[in-house]
Amino acid sequence: MSIQDVRGAIAKLTSDALVAAGVPFADQHWDNVGETPSKDAAGTYSVINISIPQLTEETIGCEGVDAILGSVNVLLYTPKGKGMKPAEDTLLAVVKAWIAENAKRGSTTAPTLRVRNINGPNGLAPDQRPHQVTSLSAAFTARVP
């Protein structure tokens, strides 16, 4: 098992949903990859952070059981002053993709994801930057074959 398998599974799920909703891969910025978005004020782009803070659960009497728990946070930057619809429509596509994943049966060849505690879309208070920031976050658990 590699952590990359788990990260890849949630990243692909999220990325594909963003592409389908109109945010091309070139405008998606990932952990330690393309961290510095260079979009002008008229453009839309996203920053996605994935972390896996827990890999095992402590148990009595053995070395612990696998319990992979992660967090994913999608930040969507849309032009300011254009309303919330573009951001909310895009992030709704991501929510639908996450929920659809939960309905799938477990796989014997790829990580099985379950996404829960979906929080958002939440618009952040505008500051001096030219973009509105909308956040969508969730926790996920993964089971690897």
Add this chain to the structure above:
Amino acid sequence: MPVFRDAAALEKHLKKALDRLQAETLITVQSELGSTKVSPYDTGRFRSSWFASEGTGTGAVAPEGTNSPNTDATGLRVDASKTYTISNSLPYAQSVAIEGKVVSQPANWFFDFQNARIPKIQEAAARVVKNEFSL
């Protein structure tokens, strides 16, 4: 396990246990958010600005120069049937917690705390209360 011959006394005992569970969770969450191991740290004002309150947040922030964990949750008369909020109202709090614009912690520090740490705090609080109230 104590024996109750009066339903009202049992109800009172359980209510006290639930209040204690709520208080223990609230105090520990605030304490950990005030720690430099959890909150991003530069001057210390951010970690000092986690305020606990009944109902919605108060909008309070720590004065400039503050650099110690806030402990106001310990002073609340916690009632398990009510809602409590721990909030940080600094103008840059959303950028730090939600956008992850930090250097001293991972970008997802807040969501990791929310999703991985808070459930553990709740479990630990439940164990403490279970022992304390002989449940």
